Amino acid sequence: MIQVVLKGHKNIYDTRELTKLFVSEVEVLEDIADLSGEENFVISQLEKDALGNHQALAQGNIHGHTANYQVPVESPEEGLTPRERALAYDKYQREALRSTLFMVLRELTGKKPVWGIFTGIRPVKIVQNMLEASKNYQEIFEELTKEKYLKEEKAQLLIDIAKKERDLIYPLEQRAVNIYISIPFCPSRCYYCSFPSNDLHRKDREVQEYLTNLHKELEASIKILNQKNIKVNTLYVGGGTPSILNRQQFEDLFTLLKELQGYSRLQEITVEAGRPDTFSVEVLQCLKDQGVGRISLNPQTMNQETLVAIGRKHSPEEIHRAYEMIQKVGFDSVNMDLIVGLPGETAASLDHTLKEIEKLQPENLTVHTLAVKTNSYFKEHPELLTLGEEGVLSMLKKVEAFTEDQDYTPYYMYRQKNMLGNFENVGYSKRGKESLYNMKIMSEKETILGFGAGAVSKVVNLETDEVQRVPNIKGLGHYMDRIDEALEKKKEILERF
Template sequence: MRIYFNYQPEYLYDALHELIRMAYPEALLLRENAGDADIEISIGLNEGRSLLVYGSIKDIRQETKDSQRFELNVSDAVLRNEIKKCARIFTYKLLEKHFGKSVNNYGILTGMRPVKLVHRLIDQGLNEQQIVEQLKNEYLLREDKARLLSEVALNERPYLLDQKDARKLISVYIGIPYCPGRCSYCSFSGAVLHDYDRDLKPFLAALEKEIITLGQVINELGLSVQSIYVGGGTPTVLSMEDMNRLFALLYKMYISSQTVEITVEAGRPDTLNQAKMAQLKKLGVDRVCINPQTMHNATLLKIGRNHNMEGVVLSVGWAREAGIEKINMDLIVGLPGESLRENMYTAEKILLLQPENVTVHTLAIKRGSQMAEWGKGTSNSLRVKEVQEGVDYFSNTLRQAGYLPYYLYRQKYMRASMENTGYSLKGHICLYNVQMIEERQTIVGLGGGGASKFINPEDWSLTSLYNPRNPLSYIENVEELIRRKVDKLKALN
């Protein structure tokens, strides 16, 4: 399906294109009319404080037209943003009118971090019911999603830093971008580990340089590291010798009495054994992620996960035996061949293991992944109902077992208008996840794919820097990556 999107003025594209993509998830959005579009969407406006937005949607079946006037009583500083918001409200309602139904459970919100909006409303002094009403009426969310966002924000709130602490405490992400194999839902194929010495040794040398230099600057500025997250990729592909060397550097440069959480993604059970789990505990790791995605062996084989359910159970047992305090388990709803029956089986097996955290992901079909190739010619809408049933089942089942939602984010290419949600038993939230998603703390991202967020506590504004995920690109550019992060840290402090 091809959609020609005609818009005036120019800035409307950035304001509206994701909203249109959510209504037509399988369509190609065109900015120029070549005469071969299946659908034409036109949105325009007459700017001013008495704003008029008008538009139409035309397809082979029907044409829908409408217009709406908005009276804007805001300062000049936020006028443009308010115009964009009004254009989104109008476009969403036009899409609803054309379809005759809701097109997105999240209304006009299309961003990755919808809970940030709730925290801003809390900062303004609104109570929970006022927030829910504003999300429904002003942002057009469905009530259950408005209540979910509010619940997550209130569960996170005690762990967010105030302005004073946000000036002193940071967190650190270490990216090890290598995996033992490529999963079919992954779009990144550049870091499958083939030869340990050839592939990993040069990467680790560059990472060591970045860790040392940034650590020196962090210490010079009087900053303390609150949490460390070693992710990937699959960090547990590291040999025990290299893992020890990495943590020796972390203890020298970052870990102090202020460090209250250290997570390592041990996501692939095929990279784990009893000795490695005991080693992680000895190194001070208090949280590991063991990620089955599903407990169905046939699905695991199909999606390229080189482990089975029995390996997951063994890995959790090794973590418990080692004394690691928190275990997270990632699950994916929407895997090929799975529906509610398979989700129920996975939930039953996971709850027997009693992990402190469970993260429920809605499958995002990423362009370039093998699964995207499998899905060509298959309607996304055919599976939406099944995926929604699975998400609802996991939510209800986990809540009944004592888990509460404590962080939430959304992605492009997700099935239906849903979300990824982290659940936690009381007292066991992942601090890093909260700080990273809500962007109320500076995160220094090191290694392959490391994302750095430099937060100004005065107004919670931020700037971002991203390390290349490709190891060769990271190695070649590490000096410049270090320089840019040093400059950002010093500018904030």
């Protein structure tokens, strides 16, 4: 346990998240005057010097080792409005506080986090904002490595992905949206999962009732989208495991979606099938007939003992059979998800998984580092997670070598809280097979409309770079009981266009 005391500021969230990169337990306190009885502490302070200029400083003591660091707070540029000046001051103060805290903790612990002071989940967005501020790639690389303290390979990863985004999803469109549809049902709940999914065997009678309400929400919004001539770029059906729906349910859903003006011109339609034990040629053919071009098949691992350990009810052989069905029907692109750091997995386990993936050659490969989510089984049983930071790092390096050898390149990435080793999730793609939806949702540069229980809409204002998060009701029963509330939220969003 380490205590971090704030003086002259209340930057609690940033302080806690940054400190957790170095120690597992942290307590953030405000303005504690006497720390004489404490052995392990850091003080994070914002103060004015003799000339009235703000400076950030940090000092600390851990196990008898002391360190201190301070930097001046940058001043906002001239010509800003009072509101812009206040926002700039707040930003520069937070950056200076993070920098001093990071340097002191790094010296006291000896740890060097590969993502430097970054704690957010969308670091590529930071690079895009730098580009929009007219910085070149070399300037960005130097700022990331020297001022944000990223490892060089992580800084280069961000720049490479930012370049991909510039090529594939720019120029940005203010009057365009992307649609996400939530099907929150699964055959069983995986032990790493905290998504609002529902065990199909307990909820199967509610599936049709849920779809009826989902159709209401979609129908009302489609009418407004058409009336206001708002362009829809991509469509993503996720979950849960959408492939639990039968052919008729999919046909009914897509009959409604085809009422969208320009449906035939959508840039991309994805269905996240996920579990191989839910696949059938009949359903896959139905999806292909509706214009679906991209399918996800998410094994997470190709090792039987691990599949059992994470609560999956299928085998590696079923994964191969499902992939054969996909190939038989024929889709433009197939994504497969893997998770690095699952309980009991070793370097040999990962080698086996990668050899099996090599046989299949999916167009997309999304590699997640295990995140220990708050409401997951693994959060309640941390003793199952024995792979340390170095073990996770060595596995991720294996993945990087594999993807390079197999001609995959990274095209989007994001991070999550409580990831093993504080690493990242990376989407890899064969050339020309990148998922536009994945890039758009992670870049937060184009509006996403989320439909269904637990779905989140993100409304983007390109002029201010502001993103408003508008969540739907999470619980299945609550969503259906309060469907009118969901309809009103969508109406309010779309009236702004």
